[in-house]
Amino acid sequence: MATTTFSKLVVFAALVFVGQAALITKPEGPTIRTRHGDVRGMYAEEGAIFLGLPFGNPPVGELRWKPPRAYNKSWAPEVRDGTVPGPACRQPGCGPNKIDYRHTCNRDKNRTQSEDCLYLNVFVPRSVLLNSSLRLPVICWFHGGHYMYGTGSAMVYDGRILANKTNTVVVTTNYRLGVFGYLVTGEGEDDARGNYGTLDQIETLKWVQQNIADFGGAKDKVTVFGQSAGSDSISVLLTTDKTTDLFHQAIMLSVPFSITHKTQLEAIRVGNDVAKSVNCSAGDMKCLRSKPADDLIVAQNEAGKYIANPFKPLELFMQWGPTVDGDILPRQTVDSFANGKIQKKPFIIGNVREEAVLYIYEAFSKPMSKLELDGIMLAFLHGKGPVALHEYNPPKASDYRPFLSHFATDWVFQCPTRNVIRNAVVNGENDVWLYVFDHVVSIKSIWHHKAYCQDHVCHGEDIPFVFQTPLLLNLSFTREEQVIADTMAYHYGNFAHTGDPNKASPNVYTTGNVLKSPLDWPRYNKRNLFPNMNFTTPQSVIVKDYNKEKCDFWDKENIYSARNKGK
Template identity: 40%
Template sequence: MEGWWCLMLLPLLSTSLMLSSGEMTENDDDRLVSFLKNVFPELLERDEPIIFGHDFGVNSLKDQEGSEEALFKLPFKPKAVNQATNGASGPVVSTKDGQIQGLTTEKANIFYGIPYADPPVGAYRWKPPRPVSAWQGLYDASYPRAACMQICTGQITEECPRTVSEDCLYLNIFVPLDVDFSSHVKNLLPVMVWIHGGDFIAGTASKSLYDGRFFSNFTHTVVVSIEYRLGAFGFLVSGKESQTSAVGNYGILDQQAALLWVQRNIAVFGGDPSKVTIFGESAGAQSVSLHLMIQSSQPLFRQAILQSLPFSIPLKTRHDALKLGKEFAEQTNCSVSDIVCLLSLSAQAILRAQMKTSAKIRNPFRFLEAFETWGPHIDGEFIKEQAVTAFLKGHWQKEKSVLLGTTSEEGVLFAYAIFQKPVSAVESTVYIAAIFKQHTLRILHTYLPLYRDTDHRNMLAQIITDYVFLCPSRKSARVGTTAGSEVWMYEFDHVASDHRVWSGLTFCYQHACHGAELPFLFDSASVTNFTLTLAEKLLSNRMLCYWGAFAHTGDPSSRVHQTPFCREQRLPVWPRYSDTSGWLFMNLTVHSHAQVGTREHICDFWDQLSIYE
């Protein structure tokens, strides 16, 4: 049997070698596509797309009996700006655009749904964000506004935003209770700007999992969470000329506009514009990495936290983005060059076309595209290269402190979402060969002996963890520290003692999966599917101590500005990641401690392949 499947794979392996050497012909490509379809057809084209991400679970998206309401929930009618919720009074601040009234809760002062740009609707659908127009009267910031357009059906409906709209460029602000708004705020606090994940096609700043009120009050920081355009609304590329085409990367421009708004206005909320930390998880971490590369973002923040950055998932080239845009236009019956037709499409039609184009993997040798069909692309001006390339070559803002980490079981979610049935040795080898080409035999030699089960999904999950998340993060951190950057690394390694489900995941039991740290970081266990034990509550508080110390000082172990609780804890020292510390990182678990990496030999193996550059 072993000999049979090895012989069967010879055409694939030899073709992979030709690909790496540039000897591939169009006929070879057609034959290989046919071969892959025979072996594993569902990898090349699915009936439906998949959303990846802990905060949204794993979901197959289908149109429910053709209902347009199945694609998204209709937006609500906004309340009048001078109307306070239940007549309750809250703090009032005067921004450069007008007065805003928030609300006071037990844990923090909150200002929901503040516009940071004018609505990107009508002729402005695929245009850069415009400065927000000033308003008269008192703006009611006591309730969240609509999330950005996204598909919202199936098993994850309960976790989806209640309302979605193209008019979605808003942000939320959480301020500690001891900030006095009755007079000019003198002692300004550090600011933490959260960028949500969701594969660039889903998510919202107002998700209960990201409730910033406890985070803000505990860390004594001003927390800002931002919305940005998603999917085709945020990343469609239909041409090269911005006047007559959609040119993409609007979602990242939205984030930049929100950061600029923070610089102009955060002081009246008690925040210090010179002490802004941007942080995000998954696609949010990708966004953070891009702002560390984009020169025009440089003055908008001081330091960064990257949680579960999928370093090895490639951004699209302009060519690939244009190809996706053409396929999108075909689904709408518009010409890709007819911007008038595209602008006339309803939001429902755009979501339907987005869903259909998300179901395909256009290039059988780029299976990782399945993880991110829509998202930023390399346009050569705003975004100039892959994030991992920029970090390894030093093309990022190295003067800024960075806190960078992963979870111990990142790949479980991805592997079990892509492969919904057991995967044989043959199928796993096909998949590995399609991605890694000439490196296939060495990778198989390293991983196959460690996995004896007939189902090879656990092996693929570990490869994803190592190749996409852990090892490129380690290598980037080492290159950065060599260049003089200050970097701290962590691994969230907490494993539940029972069979609780992490915030909606249906199979990720007893694993520190992708996004598993979020309920601990935001102390949002009360709005997720489990309650923290006393030991887990202590872990949550300690994580907040580290994140808060980093926001205040740029060093997660600093005792300066720590709360009494954090000082009393005598937290384990989190050493800066460097060769002088023995490349120690922080293992975040119930008994957190600094240690040498647990998979150093595996990351050494990936580094030797020179596969990231």
């Protein structure tokens, strides 16, 4: 930390350790010298925070729907203010008057959004403040949100506690969303070709390689970490040759592998709908670039009501996202894993127990009859609907949404995840681990706006435990929940340091009144009887061959492969 005196850091750290920081005036925020100039962040009890660092030039005007260009300007001799987040990327909702129960909007008071949004944040643990020569592993987080919502600057993804407990440097980032990140209009030179949000993620990883040493990070030990669309992004990054040297291992939470990515033709159909909605001719990029962002978001929402391919109705749950272009995304990710066409890198992957409850109850607000269930099965599974219904044999009920939630969790999340990790093993990747998160969070306000997730382990339920951010929001875990959170920090921290969640690193920290997990988390393979870490209360356990019967059924039907949909 080139321009911060070591003695000042030691004094501040000592004050924090004895709990007296609130009683005196804190020293000036830490200052880092970067290739672009100095940036001043802010101290936290857990270390230091640097917000709103640009990694790409603003993708506006003629750069709208262009690959990101690395930020290359100097702000010297000025010192950049690293205490303010950059704007979130443009998205529906998250206005200044929205009640943000889950804290997924931008953390600034005005919930600022802009097309000028290529900014990231760095969270430095306390250890770096005490030893500026350290080079710690890096965790780079990609947020979820259907590729339409979210920001790396949301409070729920504040990385200070994760950084301190894992003793890593944590980076959280934005990437272009929805129509701005994934519009496809054609294959001409000036056409929107899609995958811009994915290219933004790749540009973030390039920034890490070039700059993270200034913040105490090791560029040769980078773990990419994400949830939902963020972890789907990581599955894409594992299947492209554009990122071979940019990261070294991965943690993927809740990848919806059964929701396939659009082909170029399918994406162009959606792009034509967007153009029509804003009164532009198909492929008229000059016209499209002239349109205000608000108009494009309205068009994005309208286009989201239609299905580009009637044989793939699951796309309604993820209308925007990476397109199979033969370059950034060579083929469907499930097929890449099946064919061994992935980077051979260690990874952890898994799900929460009731992933689909959130999606089913959002889509179907009223009780579902058996006739409606049969129609849904036919619409989504076509000729394989009857055999799937026979396999699951739903009991008579007044509302079939609970049954469909269980069914869809297996079909969309858990069983394709098992399929993917088994194929990775078959194709020679031995350093892989599987988990399921199985705990209903006690903090009811998290699901205040979605009552149907109360008392269920819904999609995203593990995020507060990964980051432990409720502790920053005047909320608290039960003692058993703190054990889960610290168990996760222990295993994920070990993985970031050593490539093995069990190989203890002396630098991984957990709170003094909570024991580190005594569990060995075996690699996922047949020799170990296909073990699964079950993060749960009162204590996590290892389960062998989790959900075997139903996942064997889905593997036999191979319904999540793009080659078999609709058959």
